[in-house]
Amino acid sequence: MSGPTSAPVVAVPEQASTDVRPSAGDQTPVGDRTPVGDQASAGTALAFDDAAIAYGRSTVLHSVHGTLHQGRTLALIGPNGAGKSTLIKAVLGLLPVSSGSITVLGRAPAAARREVAYVPQADTLDRDFPISVGQVVLMGRYRGIGWIRRPSRADRAAAQAALEAVGLADRSRDRFGLLSGGQRQRVLLARAIAAEPRLLLLDEPFNGVDVVSQEALLTALATLAGTGTATVVSTHDLALAQTVSDQVCLLNGRQIAFGPATRALAPDQLREAYGGAALEIGGASVIVTRT
Amino acid sequence: MIGADLFIAPFELPFMFRALIEILLLGAVSAGVGVLVMLRRLAFLTDVLTHAVFPGVVVGFMIGGTSGIVPGALVVAAVVAAGFTALASTRRISEDAAMAMLLTGSFAVGVVLVSRRESYTSDLTGFLFGRLLTVNTTDITVTAVTAAVAAAVLALARKELLLRAFDPEGARAAGYPVWLLDLLLNLVIALVVVAAVRAVGTVLVIALVVIPAAAARLVTGRLTAILAISVLLGPLCGWLGLVASYEASVNHDVRLAAGATVVLVLVAAYALAFAGSALRQFTGRARSQPSQPSQRSQSQRSQSPPDREASATSTVASGGA
Numbered sequence: 001m002s003g004p005t006s007a008p009v010v011a012v013p014e015q016a017s018t019d020v021r022p023s024a025g026d027q028t029p030v031g032d033r034t035p036v037g038d039q040a041s042a043g044t045a046l047a048f049d050d051a052a053i054a055y056g057r058s059t060v061l062h063s064v065h066g067t068l069h070q071g072r073t074l075a076l077i078g079p080n081g082a083g084k085s086t087l088i089k090a091v092l093g094l095l096p097v098s099s100g101s102i103t104v105l106g107r108a109p110a111a112a113r114r115e116v117a118y119v120p121q122a123d124t125l126d127r128d129f130p131i132s133v134g135q136v137v138l139m140g141r142y143r144g145i146g147w148i149r150r151p152s153r154a155d156r157a158a159a160q161a162a163l164e165a166v167g168l169a170d171r172s173r174d175r176f177g178l179l180s181g182g183q184r185q186r187v188l189l190a191r192a193i194a195a196e197p198r199l200l201l202l203d204e205p206f207n208g209v210d211v212v213s214q215e216a217l218l219t220a221l222a223t224l225a226g227t228g229t230a231t232v233v234s235t236h237d238l239a240l241a242q243t244v245s246d247q248v249c250l251l252n253g254r255q256i257a258f259g260p261a262t263r264a265l266a267p268d269q270l271r272e273a274y275g276g277a278a279l280e281i282g283g284a285s286v287i288v289t290r291t
Numbered sequence: 292m293i294g295a296d297l298f299i300a301p302f303e304l305p306f307m308f309r310a311l312i313e314i315l316l317l318g319a320v321s322a323g324v325g326v327l328v329m330l331r332r333l334a335f336l337t338d339v340l341t342h343a344v345f346p347g348v349v350v351g352f353m354i355g356g357t358s359g360i361v362p363g364a365l366v367v368a369a370v371v372a373a374g375f376t377a378l379a380s381t382r383r384i385s386e387d388a389a390m391a392m393l394l395t396g397s398f399a400v401g402v403v404l405v406s407r408r409e410s411y412t413s414d415l416t417g418f419l420f421g422r423l424l425t426v427n428t429t430d431i432t433v434t435a436v437t438a439a440v441a442a443a444v445l446a447l448a449r450k451e452l453l454l455r456a457f458d459p460e461g462a463r464a465a466g467y468p469v470w471l472l473d474l475l476l477n478l479v480i481a482l483v484v485v486a487a488v489r490a491v492g493t494v495l496v497i498a499l500v501v502i503p504a505a506a507a508r509l510v511t512g513r514l515t516a517i518l519a520i521s522v523l524l525g526p527l528c529g530w531l532g533l534v535a536s537y538e539a540s541v542n543h544d545v546r547l548a549a550g551a552t553v554v555l556v557l558v559a560a561y562a563l564a565f566a567g568s569a570l571r572q573f574t575g576r577a578r579s580q581p582s583q584p585s586q587r588s589q590s591q592r593s594q595s596p597p598d599r600e601a602s603a604t605s606t607v608a609s610g611g612a
Contacts, residue, residue, distance in 0.1 A: 113466035
C-alpha cells in the first residue's frame, strides 16, 4: 500500500538554508552574505530548549529539544498519554513550561498567540450547536477584527477563500454538526487558515477521517507550508507522519527522538516509545500494534 | 372585532397596560439572554441565581422595604455570579457542584433571615410568585434600563461569547480571556433574573429565560433564526398570557395568576414546537437519508491504521538500516 498522500507534501524539505523569507525579505542583502544569526532566528518558528511541562507538581513531559523552521512541518508521535497534546498546549501558552524554554516566533508562547492558530479535534466540539459552517470559519478572523466590531466584507471573503482551500466552498450555509467527521475537521482547518497564522497547531487531525477528507487536509496543509506557515501536527499515524512532516518528535513522557522521520522513527526508538506495543518481525521492521 | 377586543381591550386599563409593557420588555430580553444560556447550557445556573438572590431580597426588604428588593437582589446576584465564575474556573470543583453549593448555601441564608421575622413572609410571597399586575412606572423604567444594558453587552460581545460557547479551548488558545467572558455573561444573566423576578417570581423566572430559546431551537438550527424567533416568542407569550389571565379572571370568574399564566403559555408554545419538530422528524424519516458519513469514517478508522503503520514502519526501518 503506497502512502495515501498527495505528492506536493513530500516535496517541501531538503533545502535547509533557502527558507521562505519573512516579509522584510526585500531589505536583506541578496547574495552569499546572508546574515546567519538574524536570518536563522527570523526563520525559526518554534524552538524547544530542554523544555519540561508539568501539570501542577507532576512533570508530564521533559527533555524536549529541537527547532522548527518556517514553512516546515513537525509531527508529534507517541502512544496515548505520551504528552503530544500537552506539548501543543504548552506551545499555545495554556500550560506553563516548568524548566527550559519554548520560544514561539521569537517570543514567549502566550505572547505569540495572535500569530498561532490551533485546530482542535472535531469530535471535541458539540455537534448539536446551532452554527453554520461559514460562521465557524469566520471565527478564525475574530482576533483580527477585534472586540465589538463586526466582520467586514474582506473578513467574509477570507473565510470563504479558506473554505475553498479545504474543498468545502459549497457547504458554507450548512449546519456544522451535520457534516461528517472528516468534513468538520476540514472546516476547523479552514477556520485556522482564515486566521492567517505563522504557526499552525493540529491535534490529531487525521483521527477517524475518511480518505477524501484526509487528502483535502493534506493538500491544504501543503499549500500553507508553501506560504511559509510552520505546522505542528500530532498524530497516531506513523505513515502519515513520515509523508507529511520534515521533522518528527517522538515522545513518551520525554523526548525520545527529534529529527527527520527516517532517523527519528528508527526501530530502536519506536521500541523505546511504544514498549510492548512495538512488535518486531523479521529482524528489520517494527510494527506498532497499539497506539 | 371580537378578536381585537379580546387581545387589546384589557390593556386599556392602566395596570394591565403597565403589566403588558413590563412583560414585553422582560420577554424579549430574557429570551435574548436565553439563547446564550442555551448555547452555554447554563439553564441550571439561571435557576441557581433565581434562588440564590433570596437573601439579597430579604436584606433589601429589611433595609428599604419593597423598593429595597431589587437593589438587594442585584448585589447578591452579582456576588453569586462572580463567585460561580471563580469557582468554575479553578477546575478543582465541577460546575454543577459549585452551583449546587451556591444555591443551597445562599438560599439557606435567606431562609434563616426570613425565619427570624415572621411578619415579612407574606410580603415575600410576592418574591416567590411575582406581582406582574402591580408593577409601577419605576419598575418599568428599571426593567427597560436592565434590558438595554443586557442587550448592549450581548450585542457588543456576541462574537466572543459565541466563540467561547462553541469552542472554549479554541477561545483560550486564541488568547481570549475566557473567565472575563464567563463573568460578563453570568452578570448579564444575573441582571435579567433580578429584573424578571419582581414580575413573575423566583419560581417562574427560569421559564422566561429558557423556554423561548429551547422552543426556537426545536424549530430551526440557524442561530440568527433562533435568536429572532426566541425574542419574538417571549413577548408574544407574555402578551397572550396576560390576555388569558385577564379573560379568565374577569369574564369567567376563574382566577389565574398573571405570571403563572404567562409561563403556562410559554410551556404550551414549547409543546407545539416539540410536536412540530417530532412530526417533521417523522415525515423526514419516511424519505430516505442519502448516506451516513460518520459511520463510514468510523469503520475506516478501525481498519486502516494498522495496515498503514505496518507498511510505514517497515519502510522506516529498512531506510534507517
